Amino acid sequence: MCGIVGYSGPKEPLPILINGLSRLEYRGYDSAGIAISDGNKITVEKKEGKLDVLKNHLKDSNIKGNIGIGHTRWATHGVPNDVNAHPHSDNSEEFAIIHNGIIENYAEIKKDLLEEGFEFKSDTDTEVVAVELSRKWNGQLLETVTDVAKTLEGTYALVVTTTKEEGTIVAGRLMSPLVLGVGENEVFLASDSAAILEHTNKMIFLENGDFVEIKNGQYKLFDSELNEIEREIQEIDWEVSEAEKLGYDHFMYKEILEQSEVIERTISGRLETTSKEIPIKQDEASKYEKIWIVACGTAYHAGLFGKDLFEKVLGVPVSVELASEFRYREPIVGKNDLGIVISQSGETMDTIAATELLKENGAHVLALVNVVGSSLARMADSVFYLHVGPEIGVASTKAYLGMLVAQLLLAKHWDSQNKLDVSFDEIAELPKLIEETMDCEKQIKDISEKIYKKNDIYFIGRGLDYALAAEGALKLKEISYLHAEALAAGELKHGTLALIEDGTPIIVTASQNHLLDKTTSNVQEVIARGAYVIAIGDNQSEKLENISDEYVTLPDSNEILTTVISIIPLQFIAYHVANLNGESIDQPRNLAKSVTVE
Ligand code: M6R
Numbered sequence: 001m002c003g004i005v006g007y008s009g010p011k012e013p014l015p016i017l018i019n020g021l022s023r024l025e026y027r028g029y030d031s032a033g034i035a036i037s038d039g040n041k042i043t044v045e046k047k048e049g050k051l052d053v054l055k056n057h058l059k060d061s062n063i064k065g066n067i068g069i070g071h072t073r074w075a076t077h078g079v080p081n082d083v084n085a086h087p088h089s090d091n092s093e094e095f096a097i098i099h100n101g102i103i104e105n106y107a108e109i110k111k112d113l114l115e116e117g118f119e120f121k122s123d124t125d126t127e128v129v130a131v132e133l134s135r136k137w138n139g140q141l142l143e144t145v146t147d148v149a150k151t152l153e154g155t156y157a158l159v160v161t162t163t164k165e166e167g168t169i170v171a172g173r174l175m176s177p178l179v180l181g182v183g184e185n186e187v188f189l190a191s192d193s194a195a196i197l198e199h200t201n202k203m204i205f206l207e208n209g210d211f212v213e214i215k216n217g218q219y220k221l222f223d224s225e226l227n228e229i230e231r232e233i234q235e236i237d238w239e240v241s242e243a244e245k246l247g248y249d250h251f252m253y254k255e256i257l258e259q260s261e262v263i264e265r266t267i268s269g270r271l272e273t274t275s276k277e278i279p280i281k282q283d284e285a286s287k288y289e290k291i292w293i294v295a296c297g298t299a300y301h302a303g304l305f306g307k308d309l310f311e312k313v314l315g316v317p318v319s320v321e322l323a324s325e326f327r328y329r330e331p332i333v334g335k336n337d338l339g340i341v342i343s344q345s346g347e348t349m350d351t352i353a354a355t356e357l358l359k360e361n362g363a364h365v366l367a368l369v370n371v372v373g374s375s376l377a378r379m380a381d382s383v384f385y386l387h388v389g390p391e392i393g394v395a396s397t398k399a400y401l402g403m404l405v406a407q408l409l410l411a412k413h414w415d416s417q418n419k420l421d422v423s424f425d426e427i428a429e430l431p432k433l434i435e436e437t438m439d440c441e442k443q444i445k446d447i448s449e450k451i452y453k454k455n456d457i458y459f460i461g462r463g464l465d466y467a468l469a470a471e472g473a474l475k476l477k478e479i480s481y482l483h484a485e486a487l488a489a490g491e492l493k494h495g496t497l498a499l500i501e502d503g504t505p506i507i508v509t510a511s512q513n514h515l516l517d518k519t520t521s522n523v524q525e526v527i528a529r530g531a532y533v534i535a536i537g538d539n540q541s542e543k544l545e546n547i548s549d550e551y552v553t554l555p556d557s558n559e560i561l562t563t564v565i566s567i568i569p570l571q572f573i574a575y576h577v578a579n580l581n582g583e584s585i586d587q588p589r590n591l592a593k594s595v596t597v598e
Helices: 013-027 051-057 106-115 126-136 141-151 251-257 259-267 297-314 349-360 375-379 398-413 424-428 430-451 464-480 489-494 513-527 542-547 559-565 567-580
Strands: 003-008 031-037 042-048 067-073 095-103 154-162 168-174 179-182 187-190 202-205 211-215 218-222 290-295 318-322 337-343 364-369 382-385 456-461 483-488 505-510 532-537 550-553
Touching: 003 013, 003 095, 003 154, 003 168, 003 211, 013 031, 013 051, 013 067, 013 187, 031 051, 031 095, 042 051, 067 095, 067 154, 067 168, 095 126, 106 126, 126 141, 126 154, 141 154, 141 168, 141 211, 187 211, 251 259, 251 567, 259 398, 259 430, 290 297, 290 349, 297 318, 297 337, 297 398, 297 464, 337 349, 349 364, 349 375, 364 375, 364 398, 398 424, 398 559, 398 567, 424 430, 430 532, 430 550, 430 559, 430 567, 456 464, 456 489, 456 513, 464 483, 464 505, 464 559, 464 567, 483 489, 489 513, 505 513, 505 567, 513 532, 513 542, 532 542, 532 567, 542 550, 559 567
Parallel strands: 290 318, 290 337, 337 364, 364 382, 456 483, 456 505, 505 532, 532 550
Antiparallel strands: 003 067, 003 187, 031 042, 031 067, 095 154, 154 168, 168 211, 179 187, 179 202, 211 218
């Protein structure tokens, strides 16, 4: 939520900032702004709306300077407009500040400042920090920022510059991500590494409580007591092109299509029984008494898939928890438990808080994350990276598939009694299978034409197919704004069946043969109420195929792999329905990719 970029070095900052912001726009897109300092004055430009509005506004401008900061916003305090857009300044416009996070005690600080005669233009929590910096100014930017930071409650990645200390940027973080990119005599700041990867692949992931002082393209790191500290520079091996659209209309579409290639990386080096890539070995996994899978949104749906697998191979109870709920109850977590936290970004606030809770209770935490060096990756005791490359579309696609495959790999490695009916050789075929599944797109496009004007669409499935249905419904609603709901197929008759009427689209995932007859009976029940049935399954589901209005046949494969690839037609349905409705796809309204607020 909110994207931050900063630059100090010999180049002109403006194009670097705009380019960085375009790569961060997925984190928020209701306004954008930049501040550039030439040493004497800070020029601030900001505009409500997507980055294009700001770009257009700046197209003939020639703002020069030696340092710059930029921001793309997802509003928390104050409606999206020019005034509430970042950067924010103090009353004398000597400080410019950008912020990702929430300052929870901003109202108290603001009250004090108002009583002392300071004025405010915006409704944001961030402006309070800018004004407070001017009140507390002690002649040194780093000291002033750390002083003020000590009084702030909440979360932040803050980046500050001032005319009072020429050529300096000071930044710090608490819970919100901040990455320092290290180049030749130049330094970059960003909310994630993909935003600055075209300039350098050498990154320092700031820890909570870290501050950085940047002058003339050089940096020094400090803790909050101003002791100089060192952090490891990590080299990121993502390709710049992975974070680009490469001629596709939407990142989401590109990310759906590249799934075969990225899953090749997820499984690479992890298929041998002796693979060193598996973070927890079978003998250790079998000692845990309980597993907690904790995640949000799409990652939570991936966890529903993992639950059945881990219960089957380890014979221990697995509880799948929404991180936003888990953190506020008192779950009975023991020190012999394993927590599996799942996250694409590794920065989701609720999942981070849930991880803290697991750790406080003595559980071993394994993080399944995509973003290398992210907060969750650093907090966890063990990490298993998804390796699917940067995911830019707000609607998660390839990361979800990576989460399914990562869990399948772990379950397979932990399966000492061969309970999972799939071999490593069969898993090795997954990229090919995914590629073949892409052939369903044409059929899905035609189906989408028939349903895109409907208001309510239901997804049903049993067992693992229900986990997939839940993700299919989320995908559809978040980018098409249609009402979509997923149900365990057997639950329909306990209430929701009342909503099924003539023509209501029902999308059925039916990949598991032992549940096929039961699912088919549930489909009969909705057909009897006039539903329009779109079923997805393999070529052994003749009965279901015969009664469905549309049947999407998945390529022949092992049953559990059929479940995994069932997500592809569901992703295409969401994409094509949203596209036919003319929605923006990569930047759905009200959402942001990385949810770093509660
Ligand atoms: O980065 P995370 O995987 O932790 O994000 C969790 C959710 O916010 C995320 O999966 C969200 O539901 C998806 N963008 C939906 O497509």
